[in-house]
Every structure is written in C-alpha cells, then in structure tokens.
Amino acid sequence: MSLQAIRYARGSLELLDQRQLPQQFVYLPAQTPATAWQYIKEMVVRGAPAIGVCGVLAIATDLVANKASGATFQTVTQAVAYIKDTLSYLVTR
Numbered sequence: 001m002s003l004q005a006i007r008y009a010r011g012s013l014e015l016l017d018q019r020q021l022p023q024q025f026v027y028l029p030a031q032t033p034a035t036a037w038q039y040i041k042e043m044v045v046r047g048a049p050a051i052g053v054c055g056v057l058a059i060a061t062d063l064v065a066n067k068a069s070g071a072t073f074q075t076v077t078q079a080v081a082y083i084k085d086t087l088s089y090l091v092t093r
Contacts (some may be wrong), residue, residue, distance in 0.1 A: 008057050011064035015045045033086050055090045064073045
C-alpha cells in the first residue's frame with residue numbers, strides 16, 4: 001500500500017488528514033474550492049506543492065460537478081473568468 005497525500009479521480013478529490021498521522025490514515029473529501037480552502041487553513045494538507053495541487057484539483061472537481069449538474073459556460077471568456085475568480089478566492093481567503 002502506498003500512502004498518498006492527495007487522491008484524485010475525475011470529479012472526486014480526497015485529502016489525507018495529515019493532522020491524524022501517524023496514528024490514523026483518514027481521507028477527507030474536498031469537493032469544492034471552499035472545502036479545500038478550509039482544509040488548507042486547518043493544515044489537513046501541508047507543504048507548498050501539495051497546497052497548490054490541492055487548490056487546482058479542487059477547481060477541477062468543482063468544474064466537473066458544475067458540468068454534471070447542467071451548468072455550462074456560454075463562452076470561453078466566462079469559463080476563464082470563473083476559474084480566475086475561484087483561484088483568486090483560494091489565494092486571498
């Protein structure tokens with residue numbers, strides 16, 4: 001068994017709760033950028049590379065969920081604006 005800090009499959013993001021290590025190996029779902037931000041703040045995920053990957057994958061998961069729910073962008077410009085706004089949220093919160 002290999003231990004992964006981040007587990008991602010299209011539309012699903014799970015983070016290893018590093019606060020629980022080494023006693024337990026607990027994965028927490030991070031299905032939205034807001035949840036990912038909260039986990040970063042609470043130090044569930046640690047380290048600059050993992051934090052960056054977590055943020056980007058939270059956006060990817062969010063975009064997949066939006067598409068699955070029927071939400072679509074009318075233009076590429078709208079999609080880019082949504083992604084930029086979400087990145088800004090993750091960076092400045």
